[in-house]
Amino acid sequence: MASLITCPHCGVRPKEEFAIRGDASRGRPEPMDSDEAWHDYVYVRANPRGRTFEHWHHIAGCRRFLVVERDTATHEVYSVVDAVEFLQRAER
Amino acid sequence: MTGYRLSSGGLVDRSQSLSFTFEGRPLRGFAGDTLASALLANDQLLVGRSFKYHRPRGIVSAGPSEPNALVTIGSGARTDANTKATVAELYGGLTANSQNRWPSLGFDVGAVSGLLSPFLGAGFYYKTFMWPKQFWERVYEPFIRRAAGLGRAVLEPDPETYEKSWAFCDLLVVGAGPSGLMAALTAGRAGLRVIVADEDFRLGGSLLSTTETIDGGAASVFADRAVAELQSLPNVTLLSRTTVFGWYDDNVFGAVERVQKHVAEPSSKHVSERVWRIVAKRALLATGAEERPLVFGGNDRPGVMMAGAMTTYAERYGVAAGKSVAIFTSGSAGYRTARALSAKGVAIAAIVDARAESGDRAPDGIRVIRSASIVDTKGRQRLKGIVVERSGFEELIACDAVGMSGGWSPVVHLACQRGAKPIWSEELQAFTAPDVGGGLRPVGAANGVFTLAGCLSDGAEKAAAVAAELGLNVTPAAPPVVDGEETSSFVALWYVPGAKSKAFVDFQNDVHAKDLGLALREGFGHVEHAKRYTTNGMATDQGKLSNINAVGILAGMRGVSPAEVGTTTFRPFYTPVSFGALAGAARDEHAVPARKSPLHGWATKNGATFVEAGLWYRSAWFPRAGEKTWRESVDREVLNVRANVGLCDVSTLGKIEVFGPDAAEFLNRLYCNPVLKLPVGKARYGLMLREDGFVFDDGTVSRFDEEHFFVTTTTAMAGPVMAHMEYCAQALWPELEVRFTSSTDQWAQMAVAGPKAPAVLQQIVDGDISDDAFPFLSARKIVLKSGVSARLFRISFSGELAFELAVPAGYGEAVADQIMEAGRPHDICAYGVEALNVLRLEKGLLTHAEFDGRVTPDDAGLGRMLSMQKADFIGKRLSARYGLTAADRMQLVGLKPVDADKDMRAGAHLLKEGTKPSTLNDQGWVSSAGFSPVLGHAIALAFLKSGRERYGEKVIVFDKLRDQEIVAEVCDPVFVDPQNMKLKA
Amino acid sequence: MRYSAFSLVRNALSGNLNWKPQWRQPQPKPHYDVIIVGGGGHGLSTAYYLAKEFGVKNVAVLEKGYLGSGNVGRNTTIVRSNYMLPGNEPFYEFSMKLWEGLEQDLNYNVMLSQRGVIMLYHSDGQRDAYVRRGNAMWMEGVAAELIERAQLKKMIPFLNYDHARYPILGGLLQRRAGTARHDAVAWGYARGADRHGVDIIEHCEVTGIRRENGVVTGVETSKGFIGCGKLALAAAGNSSRVGEMAGLKLPLESHVLQAFVTEGLKPCIDHVIVYGGGHFYISQSDKGGLVFGAEIDGYSSYAQRGNLATAEHVMEEGVAMIPGLSRVRVLRAWGGVMDMSMDGSPIIDRTSIDNLYLNCGWCYGGFKATPASGYCFAHLIARNDTHPVARALRLDRFARGYAVDEAGAGPQPNLH
Structure with a gap:
């Protein structure tokens, strides 16, 4: 993972083409959601040791935000999908 | 005289004589020499001084594990400090100098620290240099800094250029020894895209220095033939002078190719070094095995060397390490060296075997002393004799070199760089590569196979397996016939009891067996603690020779298996890599x-x-x-x-x-x-x-x-x-x-x-x-x-x-x-x-x-x-x-100096008049300031606590950093045309 | 045993056979007044000050690995108090003052070397930001100096003055800042805490936190259940995992930071130099190795290893700042797991559970904070009251809108 990422649009690309935004596991709250929901969204992280979902931005490629599902301890990558597809999967 | 060039033999080109200097002394060697082999051929036994005690040191190894023979090569902006003479390829005009000595290599004042060694045991500095309080930084630390360190970096701009390159392959073979070459041949013939990388300037690994024959000819001939065939295959890339230094996620390997480190006048058309990032579907770790030194009294005397290195110097370079060589061994390898040297006419003083019995064959007429050990060595800057102890009796045997062999450790460094720890094998008495999946598999000696025939067939089989995984049906090539191979075994011997003088574990960092004992006594028995407390394994060789013995000694003292002690962590880089190579072309204006x-x-x-x-x-x-x-x-x-x-x-x-x-x-x-x-x-x-x-x-x-x-x-x-x-x-x-x-x-x-x-x-x-x-x-x-x-x-x-x-x-x-x-x-x-x-x-x-x-x-x-x-x-x-809406937040204001001549600068802080500077009293800061040519005085924008309520108030603009303090009036931040009349004209 | 010239001589003459373990290897007692999770620099200094300064001596430090196996043993050893924000500067200066007396206090030479930390600036804007910081330091009474280019050339002649992509215009210098021998800090605190009766229990992993009626009663460990009156977490990169055992959700992400050391060299770099054209910092250890690092790898990770692309970038920055590094060889790279907080500043606070205390979020600045972190955490644990210099470092600052955001980068941990 830390060397290569398989971009669903561009293929296998080196890590330095990407900018990492961070945790992708939480959706943005609705405007009227509680203060706590907003605080948690902006400031709290599950920070798992193990499987995690992270937004990687293919900044020197297709410029799509990807969701990389991977292991934070082994760096094994389980899947890489476009952020939109990730949202659609979550809705399904 | 001790070391000398044999009258014939070796793979050096005796028709190409090269001149070079060491310590200013003009010397000659041959094309195909390393600096170390050439120094040895010139009887330059003393090559360096150790880190702490400044002890005289000689060449120990014939490869990248070298702890002692560190020299500075080149001069001016082309100076390379800390170069291992054992891997430096000799070229005409090479200039080398020893390090860490003053005034000279032969007479080093720093060696006085050896006399103080009872006070300078492991971790001594943590217990002392504290009195009086100020003396640490004023006296002790500068002294320690000057005494420490190895070579001198010139820190001048580097005239050389560097570059980086990507490479992709089906199979990366790390190491071009017997198993690596056989693997590459098998995979190459099958049509896989193969990259073979080897750190040496000549491919062949141990084939270049072994005495066995292959298919009836010298092993080196087999190696040359294999290399020639691989060169003819368009799907195979051979990278010599290329060290694979790191194994990273996704089976990406980092390697550095020394393109022009072996020429006196580098061409500006080529880079000096090139870093490769090799993306490999599969990789084979054919990195061989490292011979273990023996930890005995006086084992750091110049002339004491790895037995295998002696064989290499004799067979590959045509150089004898001594006129009269003693062997100290706990396994077959010592006998192999004795046979090789003896066949070249080098006198063998004795074989000291720590074991009571073995089936190993000594050369005819050579004395073998069993159940014996060396407990001390004689001589100062070169070895004159050894004290051999057997059943309580000591005997002084004259000799000018000792070849030591304590068994073998597979080189598993790369396989352990991503978190997996090596596995102790009771059978092999060695740490072996962990199972890290199909991406990287050890082969040959790195896989614990310690026979030449075994390595050759292991290489062929592993490569065939890789080919099969990648969808190709291959039968491994029938391995060539090896002749003259004798069985091989050893007994692990971590520490030789009865040492009469310091028995070094880590030569470069001067860690001796007693230091490990002290570490254990003081509670630093964990292998990582022992390393950090004694600095064992922290030198430029990263413990390639010393770590295993330290583990064994700790295990012995703690009464547990080496498996329980475990190893310290293997991390990049396998051998050190220059900043320049890793930085590549991004430098200066092109950073x-x-x-x-x-x-x-x-x-x-x-x-x-x-x-x-x-x-x-x-x-x-x-x-x-x-x-x-x-x-x-x-x-x-x-x-x-x-x-x-x-x-x-x-x-x-x-x-x-x-x-x-x-x-x-x-x-x-x-x-x-x-x-x-x-x-x-x-x-x-x-x-x-x-x-x-x-x-x-x-x-x-x-x-x-x-x-x-x-x-x-x-x-x-x-x-x-x-x-x-x-x-x-x-x-x-x-x-x-x-x-x-x-x-x-x-x-x-x-x-x-x-x-x-x-x-x-x-x-x-x-x-x-x-x-x-x-x-x-x-x-x-x-x-x-x-x-x-x-x-x-x-x-x-x-x-x-x-x-x-x-x-x-x-x-x-x-x-x-x-x-x-x-x-x-x-x-x-x-x-x-x-x-x-x-x-x-x-x-x-x-x-x-x-x-x-x-x-x-x-x-x-x-x-x-x-x-x-x-x-x-x-x-x-x-x-x-x-917090984002509180009334006391800092708000944007304008500032104008009360005295119009005064200047204000960005970065100043603000104080209420009459208050003293303190974090509590800090009222804000100046974000932008400059001279307004329209107004004719300085103006500034600032953030001031509740600033918008404070227009007209006078504040102190505190710029202690520039020793400026002036009074300014708080005002609206719009200084010119506040009604925006001009904007809309 | 107290270290003195006398004890050194006496032991040397007896073959150094009589030195005693620097700390005991006790079996855990069934119950402690305070259990500290994490035997790194912060956990050990907390234990030391609890026992020495606050009279709480029935204390255990639980460490899952060997003592000092975390970030205290894998950093670039820099000690400084050159912060800008009022929430940070008093804390780090308090730490600096503790550093200055630490060797005498611990009777252990941690080799504090106040050789000066200089941060280079390459533009007017960067200079202004450093001036703001330098004046903030002066507000706290901490000396700072603006070094102009001409003076800098004399001080550090080997920087890239002539061919830099970003011209080196000057620097902000804190002379009192410098380096310390990192492992010795852990060992010195361990020995000090042990001498005051603290039980340091290595290879004891906490696997659960037992709670009854809303308070912590003890911890499940690989060595069995251990009861406690108060539980204090100082688990750095593993804080989220330990916190989760008590149901805490923390504003942290764990990231890997690489550091590097070169082969040993004779003294050549006399300061800690920080490159402003990137994020590179370098100093030379007393052993001669150049110790350096730059930014984090960027992705959340618990693996103590980095990637090659980042390493290459670090070297690029090094050569950009000091062209003569080009031929110096890098010996070793290692990685530490950083508990990156949402504003780049640490957290020392109580939690929603009455007797559970939290010390985390040190990002990659934890080493310099070791003394103050322990002192303030001990103060909090012993007195249930926040130490004055740590008031801005509360956990609720995010909810209340009082982030201490030194980089001004907002709640994205990998930007700090």
């Missing part, structure tokens, strides 16, 4: 890319001084004849803009085109102020927040038609804003129909500002741009009289009546020239970012000097822009937090 505005040429023509702004170069000011300081130029530019007109290149601002039916809604959610109802043909100032409610960036939003917006960002934030917009569009609101793209590089954009701007621009713009026809905040696509399509904005960052004109980048310079020409009767001037900064400062307009990531819109006096009626926008919710 990062340079971006130049489409108006760069125009600015150059107009005499601009440029300044770095992120990746960009921006025109800072335009000095004219007679102007002595930048301030003179800037003041002139400012006054001219206020009085007449000026042209400034603003092309570096980020520009983003936004399209789509939901473009308005999208931008409305991005900006904290309303965008939805922005009329077509209008521009608006916009403020973006982060989700935490602080200002992210500012810029303008213009609407060209219902579904086409154009937004600008600051120069610095162009990239981050674009990424933020992409995040919002893709990850937050993909349901919005919006598309956007950066057009920063597509447009040359110029600000034309000043009361005469309309008169100037009207000459080149087709259509009326009078105040009625094109009022403030107009934004339209237009056509120039020249026919060029353009965009015109009536916006101002100077407070003057101003336009920003954008033309396609390629037309930028021509249009700018036209404007300058049209403006000449109106006294137009080019102005740069310095004048731009003063103009905006006089008007209280903000940049990232103010928006430092901790500022809310309200702090900046822009609270009215927050459109809390909007259902949602980025940052809305968290803007309402207590």
Whole structure:
């Protein structure tokens, strides 16, 4: 993972083409959601040791935000999908 | 004399004699020598001094594990310190010098520390040098620093060049010894894309120094044949002089190729070193095994060497390590060396075997002393004899070299770089490679196979297995026939009891067996603690020889198996890699890319001084004849803009085109102020927040038609804003129909500002741009009289009546020239970012000097822009937090000095009059300051606690860093034309 | 045993056979007044000050690996108090003062070397930001100096003055700042805490936190259940995992930061030099190795290893700042797991559970904070009251809108 990422649009690309935004596991709250929901969204992280979902931005490629599902301890990558597809999967 | 060149034999080219110097002494060697073999051939036994006790040291190994023979090669800016003589390829004109000695290698004053060694045991420095308190830094530390260290770095700019390259393959073979070559042959013949990398300048590994024959010929002949065949295969790449230094995620390997480290005069046509990133579907670790030193009294005397290294020097380089060689061994390898040397006519003084019995064959007539050990060595700077102990009796045996062999450890470094620890094998009495999956598998000796025949067939089989995994059906090539191989075994011997003098474990760092005992006594028995406390394994060889014995000794002392002690952590780099190689071509002016505005040429023509702004170069000011300081130029530019007109290149601002039916809604959610109802043909100032409610960036939003917006960002934030917009569009609101793209590089954009701007621009713009026809905040696509399509904005960052004109980048310079020409009767001037900064400062307009990531819109006096009626926008919710709305937040104010002569500078802090400096009393800070040529005194923007309530108050501007303290009056941040009369003219 | 010239001589003459373990290897007692989770620098200094300064001596430190196996043993050893924000500067200066007396206090030479930390600036804007910081330091009474280019050339002649992509214009210098021998800090505190009766229990992993009636009663460990009156977490990169055992959700992400050391060299770099054109920092250890690092790898990770692309970038920055590094060889790279907080500043606070205390979020600045972190945490644990210099470092600052955001980068941990 830390060397290569398989971009669903561009293929296998080196890590330095990407900018990492961070945790992708939480959706943005609705405007009227509680203060706590907003605080948690902006400031709290599950920070798992193990499987995690992270937004990687293919900044020197297709410029799509990807969701990389991977292991934070082994760096094994389980899947890489476009952020939109990730949202659609979550809705399904 | 001890070391000497044998009269024949070896793989060196005796027809090519090379001259070189060591310590200034002219010496000769042959092509194919390493510096070490050449030194040994010249009987240069003493090659260095140890780290702590400055003990005389000689060559120990014949490869990258060398702890002692570290030399400085080259001179001036081409100096390479700490080079291992055992891997340095000899070339004509090479100059080498020893290190860490003063005044000379033979007589080193630092060796006096050896006398103090009872006080200098492991970790001694933690217990001492504390009294008196100040003496550590003034006396002790400088002394320790001077005494420590190895070679001297010159720190001069490097004349060499470097580069990086990617490589992709089906199979990477690390190491071109018997198993590596067989693997490469098998895979290469099967058609796999193969890369073979080997650190040596000659491929063949142990085949180059072994005495066994293959297919009836010398093993080296087999190696040469294999290399020739591999070279003929188009799908095989051979990389010699290439060390694979690291194994990274996704089976990516880092390797460094020493392209020109072996020539006296490097060609400027080639790089010095090249770093490879090798992406391998599969890799085989054919890195061989490392012979273990024996830890016995006096084992660091020059002349004591690894037995295998002695064989290598004899067989490969035709060099004898001594006239009379003793062997000290706990396994077969010592006998092998004895046989090899004996066959070359070198006298063997004795074989001292720690084992009671073995089936190993000694050369005829050689004395074998079993169940015996060396407990001391004699001589000073070279070995004169050994004290052998057997059943309590000691015997002095004269000899000038000792070949030691304590068994073998597979080289598993790379396989352990990603978290997996090596596995102890009771059977092999060695740590072996962990199972790290199919991507990287050990083969041959690295896999614990310690026979040549075994290595050859293991290589063929593993490669065939890889080929099968990759979908090719291959039968491994029948391995060649090996003759003359005798069985091999050893008994692990971590420490030789009865040492009469220091028994070194780590030669370079001077860690001896007693240090490990002390570490254990003091509670540092964990292998990592022992390493850190004694520094065992922390030298430039990273413990390639010492670690295993340290583990064994700790295990012995703790009464546990080495498995329980475990190893320290293997990390990159397998052997050290230069900064230059890893940095590649990114250096000096090319350290990062340079971006130049489409108006760069125009600015150059107009005499601009440029300044770095992120990746960009921006025109800072335009000095004219007679102007002595930048301030003179800037003041002139400012006054001219206020009085007449000026042209400034603003092309570096980020520009983003936004399209789509939901473009308005999208931008409305991005900006904290309303965008939805922005009329077509209008521009608006916009403020973006982060989700935490602080200002992210500012810029303008213009609407060209219902579904086409154009937004600008600051120069610095162009990239981050674009990424933020992409995040919002893709990850937050993909349901919005919006598309956007950066057009920063597509447009040359110029600000034309000043009361005469309309008169100037009207000459080149087709259509009326009078105040009625094109009022403030107009934004339209237009056509120039020249026919060029353009965009015109009536916006101002100077407070003057101003336009920003954008033309396609390629037309930028021509249009700018036209404007300058049209403006000449109106006294137009080019102005740069310095004048731009003063103009905006006089008007209280903000940049990232103010928006430092901790500022809310309200702090900046822009609270009215927050459109809390909007259902949602980025940052809305968290803007309402207590801390972001508290009355005592620092708010933007203006400052003018009470004494108009006084200067103020950005970065000063603010104090109430009559208070003392303290963090508690800190009232705020100056974000921007400068001289206002309009007002004739310094002005500043500052953030002051509850500042907007404090206009008229006097505060101290505290700039202790520059030893300045003045009194200033707090005022409105708009210093010039507060009614904005000029803006709308 | 107290270290003195006398004890050194006496032991040397007896073959150094009589030195005693620097700390005991006790079996855990069934119950402690305070259990500290994490035997790194912060956990050990907390234990030391609890026992020495606050009279709480029935204390255990539980460490899952060997003592000091976390970030205290894998950093670039820099000690400084050159912060800008009022929430940070008093804390780090308090730490600096503790550093200055630490060797005498611990009777252990941690080799504090106040050789000066200089941060280079390459533009007017960067200079202004450093001036702001320097004046903030002076506000707290901490000496700072602005070094102009001409003076800098004399001080550090080997920087890239002639061919830099970003010109080196000057620097902000804190002379009192410098380096310390990192492992010795852990060992010195361990020995000190042990001498005051603290039980340091290595290879004891906490696997659960037992709670009854809303308070913590003890911890499940690989060595069995251990009861406690108060539980204090100082688990650095593993804080989220340990916190989760008590149901805490923390504003942290764990990231890997690489550091590097070169082969040993004779003294050549006398300061800690920080490159402003990127994020590179370098100093020379007393052993001669150049110790350096730059930014984090960027993705959340619990693996103590980095990637090659970042390493290459670090070297690029090094050569950009000091061209003569080009031929110096890098010996070793290692990785530490950083508990990156949402504003780049640490957290020392109580939690929603009455007797559970939290010390985390040190990002990559934890080493310099070791003394003050322990002192303030001990103060909090012993007195249930926040130490004055740590008031800005509360956990609720995010909810209340009082982030201490030194970088101004907002709630994205990998930007700090």
